[in-house]
Amino acid sequence: MTVPYDAQTSIASLVDQLATLMTGRGQTLATAESCTGGMIAAACTDRAGSSEWFERGFVTYSNAAKQDSLGVSGELIERHGAVSEPVVAAMLDGTLAHSPADWAIAVSGVAGPGGGSDDKPVGTVYIGWLARNRPPEVVRYQFDGSRDEVRSQSVVAALVGLRERVDAG
Structure with a gap:
């Protein structure tokens, strides 16, 4: 999956959009990042003012x-690997269990330059979103580029995904 991102969209503008959406709804965010x-x-x-949301x-x-x-199970990590849909879903659950936030983002991936495998090559990143009382959503991305580029693309994808989900209500 590619990141819906163009040169006109910056991380700061995505954060501004999220701030407006979340403060308008009186909602808060917590993150779990690997x-x-x-x-x-x-x-x-x-x-500035991010403490509101x-x-x-x-x-x-x-x-x-x-x-x-x-509180992610060691058995779950052993069975699926840290870079997996089940582990990211558990990270989401743990984030909301350990915070009063309304929304959670969780990310786990192989940013590189090493550490990849045949089924999880460098650039494989799982990103998940969870709102209280809803099922988690986890998406597998395959990003290209350097370590910094993979990490930056992950941030953009996480913020875009949250914006879409918060906006959808």
């Missing part, structure tokens, strides 16, 4: 952090 290492949370909190961020880069901070 391969993006807090970049989504940083993008959100770069905007950004609740918290978990950087759960290691498997132990996913287990300790979010």
Whole structure:
């Protein structure tokens, strides 16, 4: 899946749109990030006034952090790998279980340059979104480019996906 992103759209403008949507609905966001290492949370909190709608961020880069901070099962990680739909879904559940936020974003992927495999090559990223009392949505992306490009594309995809879901109500 490609990221719906063009040169006219910047991360800052996506955050501005989210801020407007979320504050207008009185909703808040929490994030759980692995391969993006807090970049989504940083993008959100770069905007002044983000404390009105950004609740918290978990950087759960290691498997132990996913287990300790979010309650992701070690067995689930062992069975599917940290870069998988089930683990990202569990990260979403853990994010909302450990925060009062209305929405969660979770990301886990192989940013590179190493660490890929045949079924999860470099650039494979799972991004998920969850609103309270709804089922999680997790999408697998295959990004191209350097480590920085994969991570930046992941941030954009996460923010665009959240904007679409919040806007849809």
